[in-house]
Amino acid sequence: MRKHRVAIELYYWPGIQGRGEFVRLLLEDAGAAYADVARQRKNGLRDMLRFLEGEEPGALPFAAPFVKVGKAVVSQTANVLAYLAPQLGLAPKDAARRAEASQIQLTLADFVGEIHDTHHPIAGSLYYEDQKAAAKRRAADFVKQRMPKYLGWLEKVLERNRSSGGQWLVGSACTYVDLSAFQIVEGLRYAFPNAMARLEAKLPRVIALRDRVAARPRIARYLKSKRRQPFNQMGIFRRYPELDAPAPRSRRR
Numbered sequence: 001m002r003k004h005r006v007a008i009e010l011y012y013w014p015g016i017q018g019r020g021e022f023v024r025l026l027l028e029d030a031g032a033a034y035a036d037v038a039r040q041r042k043n044g045l046r047d048m049l050r051f052l053e054g055e056e057p058g059a060l061p062f063a064a065p066f067v068k069v070g071k072a073v074v075s076q077t078a079n080v081l082a083y084l085a086p087q088l089g090l091a092p093k094d095a096a097r098r099a100e101a102s103q104i105q106l107t108l109a110d111f112v113g114e115i116h117d118t119h120h121p122i123a124g125s126l127y128y129e130d131q132k133a134a135a136k137r138r139a140a141d142f143v144k145q146r147m148p149k150y151l152g153w154l155e156k157v158l159e160r161n162r163s164s165g166g167q168w169l170v171g172s173a174c175t176y177v178d179l180s181a182f183q184i185v186e187g188l189r190y191a192f193p194n195a196m197a198r199l200e201a202k203l204p205r206v207i208a209l210r211d212r213v214a215a216r217p218r219i220a221r222y223l224k225s226k227r228r229q230p231f232n233q234m235g236i237f238r239r240y241p242e243l244d245a246p247a248p249r250s251r252r253r
């Protein structure tokens, strides 16, 4: 392999974890050689835009993240993960279990969409400040209904997965969907600290899974590295206190 050429090229918007982070976590946990093109290469962002504008050969991605592996250009986060994970040893071996993993990842993708819509309920092209009232209504329902529903479902998936003793979401070992579940918990803790503080007692398995993933040696190293960008107010998970549940009584003044 030539020095500056790596097998897997990840294309994603620089400056945010965003949906790209689900792919990064897989690549990092696998110890894969990859380039985070828009962040690491000179003119990387321009190169990414060339793909999105159809100026590069291969399948045309609608949006980032996408990866290029050899001649293959693969987009849609859940699809990217389902494509890469078997090659990296982080997917179940049999077809039915792989479908199960996909089903979970696609549900997480829906969840991510709803998380995004708490701060951008009207349009992604408008500023948060221009849709604050709608965001408040949307987030109130999200925190009350949707967030507990998705997280409670993950808790049940773990509970029912006897083949791992409730440790992993699919099959008997860690797969890419566990890494994504970790990211969701981290993001929600950042964006909705009060709502999460209330819910966590009801999610012992999900929280234990989060801790198990954080302790995986390559993930632990990655989280401490500069490659892991901090959460910020431009990504999917944003901390707008007015969208979170009220602080628990003990923390109110």
Ligand SMILES: N[C@@H](CCC(=O)N[C@@H](CS)C(=O)NCC(=O)O)C(=O)O
Residues within 6 Å of the ligand: 018, 019, 020, 062, 063, 064, 065, 075, 076, 077, 078, 109
């Ligand atoms: N369903 C897609 C959504 C991709 C997506 O919305 N990407 C965002 C960045 S996280 C984007 O670039 N959107 C531009 C657009 O939708 O026009 C996925 O899960 O990958």
